Amino acid sequence: MRQSQLLRQKIVYSILAWTVGIAIFFPILWMVLTSFKTELEAVATNPSFLFFDWTSENYHTILAESRYFSHFWNSVVISLGSSLLGLLIAVPAAWAMAFVPNKRTKDVLMWMLSTKMLPPVGVLVPIYLIFRDFDLLDTKLGLVIVMTLINLPIMIWMLYTYFREIPSEVLEAARMDGATIGSEIVHVLLPIALPGIASTLLLNIILAWNEAFWTLILTAAKAAPLTAFIASYSSPEGLFYAKLSAASTLAIAPILIIGWFSQKQLVRGLTFGAVK
Amino acid sequence: MATTSSRFLGRVMISPAVALLFIWMIVPLAMTIYFSFQNYNLLMPGVQEFIGWMNYEFFITDPAFLASFNNTLQLVCGVLFITIVGGTAIAVLLDQAIVGRNIVRILVLAPFFVMPTVSALVWKNMFMNPVNGLFAHLFTSLGLEPFDFLSQAPLASIILIVSWQWLPFAALILLTAIQSLDQEQLEAAELDGAGPIARFYYIVVPHLSRAITAVVLIETIFLLSVFAEILVTTNGGPGYASTNITYLIYSQSLLDFDVGAGSAGGIIAVILANIVAIFLMRMIGKNLEK
Numbered sequence: 001m002r003q004s005q006l007l008r009q010k011i012v013y014s015i016l017a018w019t020v021g022i023a024i025f026f027p028i029l030w031m032v033l034t035s036f037k038t039e040l041e042a043v044a045t046n047p048s049f050l051f052f053d054w055t056s057e058n059y060h061t062i063l064a065e066s067r068y069f070s071h072f073w074n075s076v077v078i079s080l081g082s083s084l085l086g087l088l089i090a091v092p093a094a095w096a097m098a099f100v101p102n103k104r105t106k107d108v109l110m111w112m113l114s115t116k117m118l119p120p121v122g123v124l125v126p127i128y129l130i131f132r133d134f135d136l137l138d139t140k141l142g143l144v145i146v147m148t149l150i151n152l153p154i155m156i157w158m159l160y161t162y163f164r165e166i167p168s169e170v171l172e173a174a175r176m177d178g179a180t181i182g183s184e185i186v187h188v189l190l191p192i193a194l195p196g197i198a199s200t201l202l203l204n205i206i207l208a209w210n211e212a213f214w215t216l217i218l219t220a221a222k223a224a225p226l227t228a229f230i231a232s233y234s235s236p237e238g239l240f241y242a243k244l245s246a247a248s249t250l251a252i253a254p255i256l257i258i259g260w261f262s263q264k265q266l267v268r269g270l271t272f273g274a275v276k
Numbered sequence: 277m278a279t280t281s282s283r284f285l286g287r288v289m290i291s292p293a294v295a296l297l298f299i300w301m302i303v304p305l306a307m308t309i310y311f312s313f314q315n316y317n318l319l320m321p322g323v324q325e326f327i328g329w330m331n332y333e334f335f336i337t338d339p340a341f342l343a344s345f346n347n348t349l350q351l352v353c354g355v356l357f358i359t360i361v362g363g364t365a366i367a368v369l370l371d372q373a374i375v376g377r378n379i380v381r382i383l384v385l386a387p388f389f390v391m392p393t394v395s396a397l398v399w400k401n402m403f404m405n406p407v408n409g410l411f412a413h414l415f416t417s418l419g420l421e422p423f424d425f426l427s428q429a430p431l432a433s434i435i436l437i438v439s440w441q442w443l444p445f446a447a448l449i450l451l452t453a454i455q456s457l458d459q460e461q462l463e464a465a466e467l468d469g470a471g472p473i474a475r476f477y478y479i480v481v482p483h484l485s486r487a488i489t490a491v492v493l494i495e496t497i498f499l500l501s502v503f504a505e506i507l508v509t510t511n512g513g514p515g516y517a518s519t520n521i522t523y524l525i526y527s528q529s530l531l532d533f534d535v536g537a538g539s540a541g542g543i544i545a546v547i548l549a550n551i552v553a554i555f556l557m558r559m560i561g562k563n564l565e566k
Binding site: 009010013014016017018020021022024025027028030031034043045046047089090092093095096097099100102106108110111112113114115116117118119120121122123124125126127128129130149152153156181206209210212213216217226227228230231233234241244245248251252255256258259260263266267270271 | 282283285286287289290292293294296297300301303304305307308311366369370372373374375376377379380381382383384385386387388389390391392393394395397398399400401402403408410413416440443444445448449452490494497500501503504507508509521522525526529530535538539541542543545546548549550552553556557560561
């Protein structure tokens with residue numbers, strides 16, 4: 001009897017959870033469905049959920065425009081470029097703080113965190129003017145620099161929390177065997193910390209791909225990544241729902257996939273290790 | 277054991293990161309402070325002079341400041357309320373033995389990965405549009421007048437959109453916290469004679485309160501800077517009905533080209549964010565000592 005009660009409880013909770021889950025996911029689902037409709041069906045007064053003439057026409061239209069590919073490419077360059085550049089700077093820094101800490105290490109970490117607290121509007125004007133004067137406005141290079149710097153504290157923190165879990169004896173043993181510090185990092189630390197480094201990289205790609213303050217302000221047409229390209233649909237052009245949906249679906253698909261793989265690490269990265 | 281040479285190397289390894297972040301933070305911030313005391317408009321090149329606190333006075337006495345301060349407060353509090361309450365409920369629900377938990381988890385988490393411009397436009401056009409939106413169709417089919425969300429309740433609509441984006445974050449963090457609850461500790465308390473209420477109050481609540489604090493502080497940092505969602509839906513309007521401080525500073529600096537006033541606003545935003553940041557840093561700092 002107790003078992004049947006447990007079963008009933010499980011069924012009720014499952015139905016409830018699935019209802020909530022589908023409700024939260026619904027806007028994304030609706031967007032994906034709309035991307036396969038014709039423009040006429042997309043604005044029909046009695047919108048059809050599944051029984052419409054499925055068409056991939058919108059995707060053909062979007063992809064036929066070379067514009068889309070160039071924005072997609074900009075997103076790839078900016079998010080991947082800034083994440084790799086960030087790793088290059090963050091790995092040595094996190095190594096130093098995790099394995100040769102001194103009495104100021106904690107203050108340095110906290111100070112790095114504090115740069116993340118600075119609201120972007122606090123430096124909006126100077127950054128804009130500096131970019132204007134150095135011809136960095138609407139360039140991929142400029143955005144790679146900005147993205148690297150705004151995500152650097154998160155990268156260092158994440159790597160630091162991963163590195164700290166590695167016993168320093170492992171590294172010392174390598175040093176006893178005559179390894180230099182450089183080869184110690186490359187041949188001992190990196191292989192052990194690879195999962196941590198990979199998830200740091202993934203989280204950064206997600207953050208950079210979706211960043212929508214600097215990308216909107218510092219780009220126009222040439223270097224605009226997908227965030228800015230989609231924003232251009234806020235004009236009446238956006239009333240072409242099916243095309244908007246197709247462009248949006250393509251824009252979020254890569255990150256949805258990466259995100260599902262790194263959901264566990266997300267917690268650690270976004271809370272700076274406060275919740276694990 | 278850190279040798280002298282490795283300690284030296286440590287300093288070398290960390291210096292690029294420190295130098296870059298220092299330049300990124302201090303130089304522009306110093307420039308913003310400097311500009312905030314200047315009469316400087318990009319439309320009037322050549323005219324640039326020290327004017328003391330005038331920009332601050334101008335920025336704070338502008339009715340738009342009060343409106344956008346209010347809006348920022350409502351936006352942050354509204355989204356925090358919805359995401360914490362909803363997030364806790366979802367986290368508790370997902371902690372139960374349910375069929376297909378991993379799939380539900382993925383469904384709930386998905387909005388967090390949608391870029392802000394996409395989620396804002398999908399909600400604006402496909403749900404909230406008074407003619408073709410899904411809500412309009414729903415209202416009409418129920419025999420009601422379609423409601424024009426973004427012009428009649430612009431701020432509430434933006435709160436809804438932003439809450440949808442941040443609900444997964446709160447749910448995920450709280451779920452992680454619930455799952456890391458030490459079951460042995462609970463059982464030990466039970467053996468020692470603690471009733472269910474005492475166990476909840478002395479073990480579960482303190483454990484969750486830490487995660488809730490983390491969610492509140494981290495979300496606040498991001499919510500103070502909500503920008504894209506406003507830019508693509510309402511442009512801060514009608515009037516200043518959905519302008520927050522971030523958007524106000526953007527429009528003063530880059531649409532009105534008033535560098536001085538925009539900078540003064542920027543400094544005020546920095547001060548506001550710092551009030552939150554101090555609490556967040558203290559909490560994370562405590563964690564570091566463990």
